[in-house]
Amino acid sequence: xxxxxxxxxxxxxxxxxWARSNLFSNAWNALLTLVTLALIxxxxxxxxxxxxxxxxxxxxxxxxxxIFLGRFPQEHEARIWPPIWLFALLAxxxxxxxxxxxxxxxxxxxxxxxxxxxxxxxxxxxxxxxxAVVLAGGAYLLAERGLRGEAAQVRARRAAIxxxxxxxxxxxxVLVAFGGAQTSRLGGFxxxxxxxxxxxxxxxxxGVLLALGRASSLPVVRVVTTAYIETVRGAPxxxxxFVAWFVLPDVLPPVFNLDRIDxxxxxxxxxxxxxxxxxxxxxxxxxxxxxPGQVEAAKAVGLGGFDITARIVxxxxxxxxxxxxxSQLISLWKDTTLVSILGLxxxxxxxxxxVSQREFFGRQREVLLFAAGVxxxxxxxxxxxxxRLERSLGVGxx
Amino acid sequence: MATxxxxxxxxxxxxxxxxxxxxxxxxxxxxxxxxxxxxxxxIREGEKVVVLGPSGSGKSTFIRTLNRLExxxxxRIVIDGIELNDDMRNLxxxxxxxxxxxxxxxxxxxxxxLRNITLAPQKVRRLPRREAEALAMELLERVGIPExxxxxxxxxxxxxxxxxxxxxxxxxxxxxxxxxxxxxxxxPEMIKEVLDVMRELARSGMTMIVVTHxxxxxxxxxxxxxxxxxxxxxxxxxxxxxxxxxxxxxTRLFLSQIL
Numbered sequence: 001x002x003x004x005x006x007x008x009x010x011x012x013x014x015x016x017x018w019a020r021s022n023l024f025s026n027a028w029n030a031l032l033t034l035v036t037l038a039l040i041x042x043x044x045x046x047x048x049x050x051x052x053x054x055x056x057x058x059x060x061x062x063x064x065x066x067i068f069l070g071r072f073p074q075e076h077e078a079r080i081w082p083p084i085w086l087f088a089l090l091a092x093x094x095x096x097x098x099x100x101x102x103x104x105x106x107x108x109x110x111x112x113x114x115x116x117x118x119x120x121x122x123x124x125x126x127x128x129x130x131x132a133v134v135l136a137g138g139a140y141l142l143a144e145r146g147l148r149g150e151a152a153q154v155r156a157r158r159a160a161i162x163x164x165x166x167x168x169x170x171x172x173x174v175l176v177a178f179g180g181a182q183t184s185r186l187g188g189f190x191x192x193x194x195x196x197x198x199x200x201x202x203x204x205x206x207g208v209l210l211a212l213g214r215a216s217s218l219p220v221v222r223v224v225t226t227a228y229i230e231t232v233r234g235a236p237x238x239x240x241x242f243v244a245w246f247v248l249p250d251v252l253p254p255v256f257n258l259d260r261i262d263x264x265x266x267x268x269x270x271x272x273x274x275x276x277x278x279x280x281x282x283x284x285x286x287x288x289x290x291x292p293g294q295v296e297a298a299k300a301v302g303l304g305g306f307d308i309t310a311r312i313v314x315x316x317x318x319x320x321x322x323x324x325x326x327s328q329l330i331s332l333w334k335d336t337t338l339v340s341i342l343g344l345x346x347x348x349x350x351x352x353x354x355v356s357q358r359e360f361f362g363r364q365r366e367v368l369l370f371a372a373g374v375x376x377x378x379x380x381x382x383x384x385x386x387x388r389l390e391r392s393l394g395v396g397x398x
Numbered sequence: 399m400a401t402x403x404x405x406x407x408x409x410x411x412x413x414x415x416x417x418x419x420x421x422x423x424x425x426x427x428x429x430x431x432x433x434x435x436x437x438x439x440x441i442r443e444g445e446k447v448v449v450l451g452p453s454g455s456g457k458s459t460f461i462r463t464l465n466r467l468e469x470x471x472x473x474r475i476v477i478d479g480i481e482l483n484d485d486m487r488n489l490x491x492x493x494x495x496x497x498x499x500x501x502x503x504x505x506x507x508x509x510x511x512l513r514n515i516t517l518a519p520q521k522v523r524r525l526p527r528r529e530a531e532a533l534a535m536e537l538l539e540r541v542g543i544p545e546x547x548x549x550x551x552x553x554x555x556x557x558x559x560x561x562x563x564x565x566x567x568x569x570x571x572x573x574x575x576x577x578x579x580x581x582x583x584x585x586p587e588m589i590k591e592v593l594d595v596m597r598e599l600a601r602s603g604m605t606m607i608v609v610t611h612x613x614x615x616x617x618x619x620x621x622x623x624x625x626x627x628x629x630x631x632x633x634x635x636x637x638x639x640x641x642x643x644x645x646x647x648x649t650r651l652f653l654s655q656i657l
Binding site: 291293294296297298299300301302303304307311312315316319393 | 465467490493494496497498500502504505506507508517518521522563566567569570
């Protein structure tokens with residue numbers, strides 16, 4: 001028998017040991033620790049004092065319409081809720097299907113729900129937001145607890161993926177179709193979100209095709225795609241948005257009123273084309289990282305060119321470049337603010353418009369901090385999502 | 399399969415009387431470097447041929463021309479009555495009749511062992527999923543690892559990966575199997591499990607062309623050995639011929655180095 005001596009130490013003692021070995025191991029480290037602590041403390045103090053004492057958040061609550069919807073017509077406002085509810089349902093369900101919410105995650109969710117209600121719920125909105133929260137929570141519980149057996153799990157996952165694929169078309173139809181708002185009236189963060197989602201969903205396939213074109217053995221395809229990529233990357237996004245504004249109407253043929261499409265659609269097209277060029281170069285890097293033996297093995301079992309590309313090369317290439325890809329998409333999300341130069345009122349523009357009203361003069365800090373928070377939340381969610389994707393696709397890592 | 403070896407010069411060897419592979423004056427260039435200098439040989443249905451030679455001798459290039467992973471620049475290659483040329487339809491037929499196993503396994507890392515095997519039968523042979531999966535399980539059974547079906551290649555040992563790779567090649571029901579140094583990337587303790595599978599395959603009557611340095615395997619299984627050096631097919635003959643009385647000095651030198 002081996003006797004094991006278990007030394008019980010109080011948590012306080014352990015904490016002191018940890019601090020001594022990690023934070024105060026020598027004089028220089030001790031100094032660094034103190035300086036850093038002082039800095040963190042100062043920033044935290046200023047932030048907390050501002051957020052909870054000095055700030056007057058009524059400016060956000062009163063202008064939430066302007067910030068989130070811009071000049072979206074009031075009579076169609078109810079149309080934004082069904083997509084939000086579907087989103088909540090899918091988000092909750094997916095979290096239950098693919099992940100687990102730990103204590104820290106649960107705390108973060110509770111805090112954000114409270115914050116959202118405190119800042120944005122007012123009258124009927126409160127009830128509608130409540131519906132979203134209940135849907136998300138219900139879907140989560142159902143997905144995590146309610147599914148019996150592998151088959152049900154697989155079916156639920158398929159349904160969730162189909163749901164995510166349908167979310168954007170559903171949102172567009174609900175917002176715009178059947179006598180809804182004109183797309184040109186979209187605004188606020190709703191505009192940022194729609195621009196980014198449309199551009200992501202269009203730019204990803206475009207980028208993959210461009211990358212494949214640039215790697216093609218056909219000279220014509222290679223030259224055309226290379227020229228496209230280099231031209232698009234050769235000018236700033238703002239320049240391309242100006243092109244969309246001034247040049248596009250003259251160039252597009254007058255069929256289907258293409259020459260008179262509104263600015264929001266033009267911005268969507270430009271963002272997609274622009275991001276597609278960058279994604280193409282990222283994916284090209286991924287294509288080069290796929291071992292030549294993979295293509296040889298696929299040829300040797302008799303697979304044709306299309307199957308080799310679509311089932312062997314592209315999946316491996318995309319998996320290799322997820323971090324760079326997500327980084328590009330986060331960058332796209334923030335670049336959607338540039339549409340303000342087309343005279344569109346996005347989330348940031350709405351925030352600025354809010355403080356240009358006389359009664360809210362001098363409240364820039366609150367509004368901008370809030371807008372920054374919204375951008376951060378979405379960007380952070382994308383980054384977390386990419387980590388999860390990497391982990392779940394990394395199962396077969398060599 | 400009971401045909402015995404009668405002579406030592408490669409004229410009358412084991413296998414049926416039908417030539418399934420015919421090579422005539424096959425040449426291959428990589429830029430200015432000539433990798434194959436006029437290879438002429440015939441391989442009969444059911445024959446087991448082991449290809450030997452020092453590195454850079456052209457032996458890998460040679461078997462890679464047989465399923466057109468390398469295109470030959472001159473000469474003629476006929477596989478099971480179909481000439482290898484630029485005709486894409488011929489190429490597809492050849493590739494589904496010739497299976498290949500690589501030194502580095504080259505399994506598809508993003509697919510499970512099962513999907514690695516079912517992919518080609520489903521896409522090329524248009525087999526329904528259930529049938530393809532039944533076939534894959536049968537083959538995994540044959541190579542001895544049915545329990546690894548749902549694992550990804552990265553979760554398998556080298557020996558297991560190579561056995562999945564063999565099953566993947568067999569799933570297309572090939573008439574000929576090419577092995578390009580199938581055990582060279584394996585740890586010693588895993589070589590046997592792969593060679594056992596190959597022995598079983600040899601007993602089943604498959605036509606096999608194996609590039610390997612495993613002389614024990616060659617001695618046991620090969621009907622005929624081909625020795626390559628500097629892009630030339632220097633010498634061919636039975637195992638007995640090679641081990642007792644090789645004709646060429648270079649063959650002797652090589653054998654003395656690896657034995």
